[in-house]
Amino acid sequence: MSRDAQECGVNVVIGLIGSKWKPSILWRLDEGDHRFAELRRGVGGITEKVLTDQLRELERDGLVSRTAHEGFPLRVDYALTPLGEQLNALLDPLAEWGDAYGA
Template sequence: METMGDVDQTCGMSLAIDVVGGKWKMHLMWVLAEGPVRFGQIRRKLDGVSEKVLAENLRQLEASGVVHRELYAEVPPRVEYSLTPLGESLSVALKPLEDWGEEHREVLSSRR
């Protein structure tokens, strides 16, 4: 377990990877960058993610402060997810990585 002293010793890249690391979190950031979205909409856009894994990843991103969960007092209850200002800045930081992937799509796809 990291202590606050350990966090001070960690490089920025490690901190960023702690937030978006894993199979689905960057994909979630991409979906949420389009604007507020409901759980079912996210699930339809991310083919292959289970409800359990999606909920877990959303909770982790919310705990990291990059995702906001808004619960509306309606019947039936409605929940929307969106990026916080911190999440929006992270999304901007991830854009060059997406651009790099698009630029090298052909070469990278041929190596799979």
């Protein structure tokens, strides 16, 4: 049985996380909820604009949730959704393989 390459589940995953920064953002959020500035420091080298764009895409795709808390200054927390936690668990073996390959 032949499947169209677009239908391949691997391509779906790559479409969700196939940027330079998304895996690093998901990995940081696996540690727990983070505020924007914490994420920016934790994902070294990323600009504010790129982080904002990537977080919006991850939120749109249902992998990350954004919670704004009332008060001044405005406090916003980002966290993995259950779907994001599932995906992160699947990325662990890929990270292990990459570490072994890079060694």
